[in-house]
């Protein structure tokens with residue numbers, strides 16, 4: 001696989017409102033074979049262009065007041081993709097190929113969306129961040145067998161210029177099952193993997209430990225206040 005083909009050329013616009021209450025982002029990027037157009041708000045993906053389905057996708061859940069961008073947004077994204085790919089060619093010639101800049105993912109995290117209940121549908125999340133260039137590939141196994149049906153969002157830009165992506169897999173927790181997400185990136189010779197094991201402890205209630213801990217802490221605190229008050233009064237009497 002040629003490195004050049006994967007090199008993702010990215011330009012992005014970051015607009016922060018004057019009082020920095022909200023942060024709005026538009027990402028425009030491409031490689032020779034791929035591209036991205038995404039609009040985000042406060043770290044959430046509002047919409048992105050799906051160049052296979054040939055339409056804008058609005059991934060937010062339905063409890064958000066539904067909205068759409070004006071007609072022609074997808075067509076504009078396609079035009080931007082062509083411009084980006086043209087720029088990529090020009091810049092590559094002009095700069096006699098880009099200096100290689102690769103950062104492997106700085107973190108891969110695996111966790112469940114909801115608290116684990118055996119036999120209750122849940123979602124496994126594999127969150128990858130800190131990589132450059134985008135994208136990463138994420139694949140899943142269950143008990144060492146490949147599983148399909150996972151989804152991944154388009155790359156989102158971090159403040160430091162690196163990217164993050166999140167892959168999701170629907171699953172039903174069964175005691176002892178072992179899930180693994182494997183992350184591929186241009187900078188890695190072999191995939192980074194994280195393991196999630198469905199354990200009995202996931203379900204057990206925390207017992208009396210926390211209440212005892214809280215009780216002892218509270219008692220010590222109250223004793224402290226009482227002793228402090230005692231010496232305060234004593235001190236005042238003496239003077």
Ligand SMILES: *[C@@H]1O[C@H](CO)[C@@H](O)[C@H](O)[C@H]1NC(C)=O
Nearest residue numbers: 001006135136137184185186
């Ligand atoms: C991701 O997978 C695609 C399809 O298998 C492959 O062409 C591409 O090189 C992979 N990308 C990375 C970063 O490994």
